[in-house]
Amino acid sequence: MPIWLLVPAVLGGAVLVLPLAALLLRLDWAGVPAAMSSPAALQALSLSLITATVATLCCVLLGVPLAVVIARSTPAVAAVLRTLTTLPLVLPPLVGGIALLALLGRNGVLGDSLAVLGLRVPFTTAAVVIAQTFVALPFLVITVEGSLRSIGTRYESVAAGLGAGPFTVFRRITVPLVGPGLLAGTVLCFARALGEFGATALFAGNAPGVTRTMPLAIYTAFNGAGVSEDTAIALSLMLILVAVAVLLVMRAWREDATR
């Protein structure tokens, strides 16, 4: 390694570390407990935890079967499905928000059918969950699908050869083998749902107690409407802690996978 590489390398590290270090310096640590327990913070926090948990559940229920289907498809079909699944991951979440409005909004494709059923989705807590599910689902599918492909089909074939039905094979062989990958995908998925902002802002809006999740509360604080800046920085700290926890879990999983 040429020695001069150290200069841009140090700069690169600084770009990543300094802003977060500055944020921690700006924190009024003595005031954190009070800021965290302010009504606005608690409201945003509880709403975030509930919606992200429900969204993660939706992702597991919908994502694991989808991952299985992709992993067990022919290469051509799998490639198409994988591209479609990964698209929301690459798209800016704002585009996701507009797309969700186009489908489920009052003037959306399904707007009239929903109205007939008496269901109103946009700008409700349900919209928060749907937005989070939309952006987080690819993480789960991609992680689980990768795991499935790496374990292959040998164990499943043997079990089927010994007379196990498809569901038994899925329950007793596939799910346990894919367990670590599923855990990693679930954790990633939860973190992504917790941090979701763009799609939520457009599709669910920013109503305190209904759709104002932690990221929206942080944004609102800097727009000077109803949330104090101390609260926003305290909420940012919480999101950072969640991110760190996620990284620790992921690392454990990687070590587990490469053992």
Add this chain to the structure above:
Amino acid sequence: MTRASRGRAASAAASAAASAALVLALTGCAAAERDPAASVQNEPAGTAELEGQLTVFAAASLTGAFDELATRFEQLHPRLEVAPITYDGSSVLATQLIEGAQADVFASADERNLATVAAEGLIAGEAGVFAANVLEIAVQPGNPLGIESLDDLVETTASGAAPIVVTCAPEVPCGTASAALLDRGGVELAPASEEQNVGAVLSKVRAGEADAGLVYVTDVQAAGAEVEGVEIEGADAATNVYPIAALTGSANPEAAAAFVEFVRSPEGAEVLASFGFGAP
């Protein structure tokens, strides 16, 4: 796909109900802590007993005033609960209402955004105006750059650079008024940022990220000592008039109508005046 998303919507709706219950529990606790000054004595004779919930969408510049109005309205009607008011730029709120957001009352900072909502057939009855507001230049306390007029916003200062100025985006009422005043004064301003609501402009100045911002007189008053206001000559030419209306999709039309009436009542005018709003 349709069925999947419906199923998802249904499960999400269930979760919404669960979280709504939790939120209700939380706000219930908060309400219990609130000053129980609500007494039946100060209820005027002949007021129908209103109950249930009321959801209000209001322009960002109304933040303090409408919180106060909501508190007083709850005191008049102890069995009615006003949900935490959603404040944002009038055009943001109008878009959300048109896209299907559920609210009972909409208070806009200009006629145009209310008309947009009315054009979609979402306004119940007549819209009525209830307040007026004019723009000021918000600057750092002590006005270190010596900004005295709109012209000073584009003049290079002692540091050799023009001040960093933030305004509202043209779609929102404060932005419309800002553009009108700048045009009138022949000032070619290139703002460092165009924000979606007036609160965002104010917090940029408050945080010291911007040297100056075009906000309402009422915002400068609400910010107290954190910013200083500089009057704009001829600001009256771009006076913002605030209309309010009940919405057709309201689940609580009696309460919506009563709240609109209350905002336009002498007591409402008194509260608005205390926050620096003018009479319409």
